[in-house]
Amino acid sequence: MRVSSLANRVREPRAGGTQPASGLDWKSTVYGHGDNGYSTWTTPYTPSPNGAPLSIRTQQPAITRYGLLSSLNWVLGRHTVETGIRYEYGQFTEARYFSQVPLLGQGTLGDPFPEDGFGTNSSNTPWSANEAGFRQIQNTLKPETDWVYEGGYRLTTRLLVALLSVYHVDFSNRLQTISFGPVISPITAVQNVGGVTTNGVELSGTLYPLRHLSIYNSISYNRSTFDDDLSTSSGVSNLRGKSVPNYPSLMYKGSIAYQIGRLNAHIDGNSYAHRYLSYLNDASVPGYFIANLGARYVLADRGPLSRVDVQFNAYNLFNTRYVATTGENGNPISGDYQTFLMGAPRQFFGSVGVSF
Template sequence: MLRRSALALAAGLLAMPGAAWAQDADDQNTDIRVVGHRDPEGLLPDQTVPNAVSAISGDFIVKQAPTLNAFQLVNLLPGANVSSSDPYGLSTSSSLTLRGLGQDEIGVLMEGAPQNDIGYYYAYPSQFADPENLKQIALAPGGVDIDAPTVVGAGGLLSLSLDDPRARAGALVDLSLGSYAARRAFVRVDSGTIGKTGLKAFLSYSNTRADNWRGAGYDTRQHVDAKLLNEWGDGNRASLALSFNDANSSSYPSPTLADWKAEGRNFNYNAQYTPGNTNYWRLYRAPFRNLYASAPVHLKLGDRLALDSTSYLQFGYGNSPYGTELATTGNYLGTEALGPIALPGAVDGVATVLGNYTGDQARAGNVTKLTYQAGAHRITAGLWFDRGTDRVTQSYTSIGADGEPIDRWGYRAKAIRTADGRLLAYENQRTVTITKAFFIADQIAVTPRFAVDVGFKGVDVLRNGRTYLPGPQGKVRRDGFAALPRAAVHYALDDRQQLFANITTNFRPPNEFTLYNSYYAGEVVTAGTDALKNEYSVSDEIGYRFIGPSFSASVTGFHYKFRNRQLATVVDSGGAQVSSTLNAGGQTSYGVDAEIDYRPAHGVSVYLSGEYLHARIDDDLPVGGDFLPTRGKRAVSSPTLQFGGGGTYDDGRLFGSIAGKYVGRQYATFINDESIKGYATLDLSIGVHLADWIDGKRTDLRINAINVTDPHVLSGVQAVSTNARDVVGRGGTIISGSAPAYYIGSGAAVMATVSRGF
């Protein structure tokens, strides 16, 4: 029997290019309704929504390397372009683009609560829930749901759903060891149903440590997830989900193309400290602590009326530090010249210090909607309110003689002060963001097979801020409203085939830092403004779905039209990597997404996905007093072709998988004078279910091989630029070039995991 299983596994791996997994029957969480061979991955869940949606289920997730973050887990899905700086997904240096749109354009929800940064719109996947606790990750690349509490969404919506607590008490333990001295422990305890209350809960804890795969340094992560759930009556449910993350992550340096050609993977921070060295690795470790809480409630108020409400609360503090030098004289605070300051360890009036870029955020909100069924009409109306506070400081902290920071967290109380006791800071501000929205939608069942959806959402974003730096600026304010209509149609050709089409509008307010002045040597180098326009986009989709007993497929054509396209980048400011935004004017994109899920036999699954993307800049870009000739150029970070493929085998004893992804060429400048080549990655896994050989309780042993071909490549664009080389503008002036920066694709890694249920 073992020999026969092994031969079947080998045949399955050789025959199929991809990845998917199965899990023992007690833990299956699938939305698939089939008669033939069950889909063990949940990659094409049975959908009736009038827009493109892809997903992965807990059955897929639980067979992956347990450190992978949510971005890495959706890498196989159509249009998902993931750039990871480390194989384990622990570093904050990573990115996700969908259909060429960056992660600050992608709304992210976990248990219905927003995860995007309130000021800059980024989401940080290494902070999300542990993979063992995820029931599903759904990816809708065309836009966000009308009730989604997010102000970005042109790039789509990434939704994470936590697993429900088990009805029976139990425990799960995962122990992992891997390359680069990686080790991880995970423990989850389920209470089961508590007496006659109907309540059930789970609590989990994980601890992870791994050396950097390139250069000196290491990452640590401690994480806690918890969920309390009560269900009663006919579909009523209320839950409280908590997720706490405490990490100290390495920031991998991002090379220019010249750096990459000269040093390759040796482009790293220094392993040893010497006096005056600002490139020492301990000066680039980012500590963060975050707490997320979400309380979704669903109540049936009658046969035709239902209430859904999600309240959420978030706290976070972290530092993105860097090494730099300060002089005891010649400093400024905003526009004010300062006298001499005391700098511990200064030599000839200059000291190496830790530059801090700290963010201290608090956020609370609620989204509530009522849904009423009135004959052929299903009417939804709701409100969303969100208030967030963001305290951003760029200060400086002394370091010891060994290069160790006195305070790696960058707390203001321990930072360097001026002679009269004020905080010495390059940036020092507090912003309150208040978001208010209303929405109404009607789904009309014209016939049993044909439905029309119409909706409208109005969103107002108010920012009130204050800078604490001396100068011409004090308080700042920006208030903007966006009107977002939408419409969609859905037609069921029969029980298995569907057609759909939609038109959706999205917007993106300017980042909060665009409101504030920036200073250098006492002068205003960039003037803050409240006059920047919202990015606005109109997207269209038309698609076809087939959901069969052993074969499922989806094909979606899409089109986007942008005004005031905003592109996030990173600029170097005195050694600090500071977020910035470029206005790329208009942009037009169109393309096709496709995916296939085929299950030829029990325990065997094949998944294929692909995307063609045509993304072009519509306008010449204003630079200084001239225009850069960018009209018709390809949009940055928008590969024309992407392909993914996966295949799995599981006979109840042995299981295995193979997963591959190809990403085409990506441009890094608006003028298209610099790009990175296409590349491919390959992941493998093999495992054995040991329950039947031991005591019948879940016991799995698996080995995950990540990026086994280990290509030496640049995997994505970390910081775009207008032009890499000097260019003659439309007006005849010379527009100086600046080099973009890139992510270095992660190296290969192997991780072994033992999973045991109790």
């Protein structure tokens, strides 16, 4: 049983534009956003201290952020040059409590009980620590910050639309989930690991060789490495220069789509390089490729119906066995905790949608 309530406050963006010179357009936007709320969940996974098999978990998130976007757009004949900056400050807080529920015959579910914060479920956040561990890190963890620099070029013609993007990111006080102890029941904690430097490039394009036919390809390379070694109770780990776990360095996506009249069909594929499981990069899962197939046909004016959509989709067409999620229970400094989730096998989906 889950009940949610949300209060949202959004300040409408204020945007301004001016033209300081012919063909030159300068736009700026100032925005702010805030929301808070709560949700409750009656969970059987954490019993109450009084012996009741259930407890109530209350979660109270709050978000505050504001920022500025400013860009210059310069039209030079058939070419457009655009540059700009973006700055955003964001703060996220979250309180999570477990409340004791009454034993049978001693109360009614849903009545208040003191919030005691006993236990918590394991997750890749500071909340994965027990109370003593959380108290220890709450005054030492620093918020993660980053500076992002990006440049790109876009080409638009009748036969080809292409985009090249190059970026560099400097992270400070990077937060990572680290697991220690035995494989069966490791201790998971969030820790500042210093700086992380990310460099990447992405090239994508859509080709229109024939009428009704489009061919899309995208390839990206990302290299994210730690800037500092990591000091733990077990000593110093040589993380400097190692890749951040759980992220592939090379990704590819391709799609072929054909649309004529009311028929639309496509086949696409996604490829991911290997991902490291440990911070020292001595364990990894292999890369994989997945293909998908889909088709849709639209029927119009079918008696009392104004539109009927018939769709068929096949996921993981070649029934590839692959690891979908890694680091599900954190990542160790070295070795393999085997905390990952296998991907879904081949699946077929069919649907019919109607409009009156």
